Amino acid sequence: MSLLSFRVEQGDISRGCGFRSCCWTISRAVISSGILFRKKNQVKKGCSSVNDDLFVITDAPIHPEEVSAKVESRDAGAVTIFCGTVREWTKGRRTLYLEYQAYESMAVKKLAEIGGQVQDKWPAAKVAITHRVGRLEISDLAVVIAVSSPHRKAAYEANEYVIEQIKKVVPIWKKEHWEDGEQWIGDQLQQVEYPDGKPMKGSGTDD
Template sequence: MAKHFYITKEPIDINSVVEKVIHPHAGAINTFIGTVREMTNGKRTLFLEYDAYIPMAEKKLEQIGSEINNRWKETRVSIVHRIGRLEISDFAVVIAVSTPHRADSYEASRYAIERIKEIVPIWKKEHWEDGEEWIGDQLEKTAYPSGRPGKEHLYD
């Protein structure tokens, strides 16, 4: 069976992600597509670059799938994240969740994208007209200060 959770350097085909979660017991399929935004706080992005620790990132995406299966019954999940250079409006991440009833599909999809931003080792570099920078800690939740581990929200 093709992988349900993976990192790719190629453009993401939405249909192929949706097809992975189609199931006779499902009454809803929710898709989330994260795209490259041009303007952030008044600053123009020219393009983005994503890097990932691929084996761990795929493992963590799979973990998010398991967490969703534990929280919402009879869900099917597929998540694909693209890395490399992405232009404005390119799809960075595609999430598909199928559930028997629609409410769960919305909740589970939202849960998936929030968890991606917490636990999956993927990094984004912004390229602006006047510079570039690797972006960290979008949630503004601290990891551990000065390299010393402490209590952390990432562990499950």
């Protein structure tokens, strides 16, 4: 069985926040073939915090196939994988690298809450989220979201819902390192800057 015999759809569902993204829909037949996923249920956690292994903050490189393996299901007819990657140019400024920090325990809690919201809105869907922190180079993966569902529409909708909620409520901050300067950025959706330097732990979050 050849991987090339299956159709993979790709599209951009991101907004401008320092990384570019792609989204794949992969049929359950591809997952079951074992061609795409080398080892099932084996995840490199680095120094990650894990909630039932589905919601992870890590300083290690992210492997999309390992995140997707967490949502495998015999009932799934579609799996969407969102990959947010570090892009080189943002609003005409060249990025050298990004530095992510998180209020780790709260970030994992918020990711789990988003997962619960997905269950409420799309009861048959299953979601796994891994977000990386630390220094990320151009094209590194910053976040990977995998959603499985019996039908592709729900998988697409749930995945887009997750990334939008991450930008709104999860306490993760990034420092843009440009050719001509650097700046901490807070709210990922509104691109709130911290002119006085690094954001404080717990800024913009519910304790």
